[in-house]
Amino acid sequence: MYCCECSSEVHERAKICPVCGCNPRGITSDLAGGTIAGAYLLAVLFPIFGLIAALYLACKKEAAHGVVVAGVSLLSMVFSFFLLASSLVAL
Numbered sequence: 001m002y003c004c005e006c007s008s009e010v011h012e013r014a015k016i017c018p019v020c021g022c023n024p025r026g027i028t029s030d031l032a033g034g035t036i037a038g039a040y041l042l043a044v045l046f047p048i049f050g051l052i053a054a055l056y057l058a059c060k061k062e063a064a065h066g067v068v069v070a071g072v073s074l075l076s077m078v079f080s081f082f083l084l085a086s087s088l089v090a091l
């Protein structure tokens with residue numbers, strides 16, 4: 001295969017291009033799928049921690065997931081706020 005950064009030939013299983021030192025497959029994260037799934041779960045169950053997880057994902061070059069997790073966290077926060085408010089009104 002060829003490095004996507006410098007187009008030199010690298011080994012199929014090479015994680016780093018020997019010529020330019022970049023990842024020959026381009027920017028891929030080293031995060032497991034479980035970590036991302038966990039971040040989504042946190043966003044739904046514990047929005048505060050979801051926001052922290054979103055920042056963590058953004059740092060780990062998973063900005064797209066980070067934005068979605070942050071959005072889900074905010075939605076979950078707003079939802080629980082209205083749930084709390086409506087239950088207070090009912091009293």
Ligand SMILES: [Zn+2]
Pocket residue numbers: 003004005006007008017018019020021022024
């Ligand atoms: Zn290269």
